[in-house]
Amino acid sequence: MSTAEQDRKDAPLDAALRQEIAALAQHAEYKRAAGTDALKLVQKRFGFVSDQHLAEVAALLEMTPAELDSVATFYNLIFRRPVGRHVILLCDSVACWVMGEAAARNHLCARLGVNLGETTQDGRFTLLPIVCLGHCDHAPAMMVDEDQHGDLDAARLDAILEGYR
Ligand code: FES
Structure with a gap:
């Protein structure tokens, strides 16, 4: 996400993004079926889904904000609060x-100076728990952004973190 976009994270959805969401809704069997994908688009642009953006998407999909929020809450890769530049899902x-x-x-928490659910002071990482990533044969496992990592020990964790600035 560029700095300009971060600065504008409370700006209304622009016409292009609204059109992308409308197109998703048009191709879905029911408009509301496009909810998760629409929220992912918003998150990709702004880093998370603010209350304002949730309400705008809900209106486009002819849902109430509460209905769409229940979708966002169920799908644990939609972030409803600001997160760091990189999200670690352990x-x-x-x-x-x-x-x-x-x-x-314990190693991640000590190294990053956070507890689960928190973001580092420099905004570099947010550390969150998640259910099975399907990488059990390399347990313990985590994702950082879109990347899967396994066989985690202290040395490997340190090396992985170095790769995300
Ligand atoms: S239990 Fe399956 S990846 Fe952790």
């Missing part, structure tokens, strides 16, 4: 738990 499901998720979490 799996806390069974295979990862057995294979050392706690040690990985």
Whole structure:
């Protein structure tokens, strides 16, 4: 996301984005079925989905903001609060738990100076828990943005973090 876009994160949805959402709605069987994809478009542009943008998308899809918010809340990759430049999703499901998720979490928390659910002071990382990523054969596992990482130990975590500025 560019600085200009970050500065404008409370700006109304522009015409191009509204058109993209309208096109999604047109191709869906029901307008509201485009809710998740529409919210992903907004998040891609602004980094998260603000209340204002949620209400604008809801109006385009002929839903109430509460109805669309329930979609956003159910789908845990839609962020309803500002997040850091990179989002770490650390799996806390069974295979990862057995294979050392706690040690990985403790290392990440200490290294980043945050608890789960928090963003580092420099805005570089947000650390969130997530259910199984389907990477169980390399547990413990996490995603950073769109990238999957596994076999996490302290050294590997440090090396991975260095790759995200
Ligand atoms: S349990 Fe963690 S990736 Fe499946």
